[in-house]
Amino acid sequence: MRERVALVTGAASGIGAALVRELAGRGWTTAGLDLTPAEDAHHSVGVDVADPAQVSASIKRIEREMGPVEAALCAAGHYAIVPVSDIAWSEWQRMLHVHLGGVVNVCRAVAPGMVERGEGAIVAVTSELAIGGGTAEAHYTAAKGAVIGFVRSLAAELAPAGVRVNAVAPGPTDTPLLPANSPWRRPSYLQTLPAGRLTAPEEVALAAAYLVEDATFCVGEILSPNAGAVL
Incomplete structure (x- = not known):
């Protein structure tokens, strides 16, 4: 049996690293x-996902050395609280280039092969803020909202060819992306969540693996594994 190859962006930490571990555990x-190096991945490539040329060249190399990418999961991103x-303007551009551009660049690189083979799964990591909005996070929220629009449009385009495109929209997740002083870690906020706690990255990975x-x-x-932040 040939190996099933899954591509994960943002694989070095947080949700991306959890995705790598979950999928590796499933074979x-x-x-x-x-x-930065993704230590848990079988193969790690240093790439800026906002750069389409880097992404395209890296995925061609991965498929040449490892085999066709059957699942692509896009978790690369960054976060900031700014009024x-x-x-x-440079921060607006970077947020959009990494989040939306990163997903678009990966999809443009893997989709043709998936369509040719008649199968494949793509999962993008967006955010519950893209659904419910947030304060002092407009650039992040706008970028994640754009990802949802792209996912739904691409899903309609590729579904007839057997390629499934979906997304997970986690709420505040217990990763290094949220510093110790983050407002999302305050007891006063956690008490407003039905689950009373942050989402674990492993829980987001479970939701993504289910979609794959x-x-x-x-x-x-x-899918929104968000501890009840958005109901």
Whole structure:
């Protein structure tokens, strides 16, 4: 049996690293794309996902050395709390280039092969903020909202060819992306959540793995493992 290859961006830490571990535990061979080494991945490539040329070249190399990418999971990103009037134009651009651009660049690289083979799964990591909004996070929220629009449009385009495109929209997740002084870690906020706690990255990975392996009926769906932040 040939190896099943899963590509994960943002694989060095947080949700991306959890995705790598979950898929590896299910028998997938994982290729991690990140600016820093992805230690848990079977193969790690240093890539800025906002750069389409880097992404395209890296995925061609991965498929040449490891085999066709059957699942692509896009978790690369960054986060900042900044009032909208203080967000520099360069910060708007970087947020959009990494989150939306990173997903688009990966999809443009893997989709043709998936369509040719008549199968494949793509899962993008967006955010519950893209659904419910947030304060002093307009650039992040806008970028994640754009990912949802792209996922739903691409899902409709690729579904007839047997390629499923979906997303997960986690709430505040217990990763290094949230510093110790983050407002999302304050007891006063956690008490507002039905679950009373942050989402674990492993829980997000479970939702994403479900979309990859089991949810063959899901097309353009947004699963929200968010501890009840958005109901």
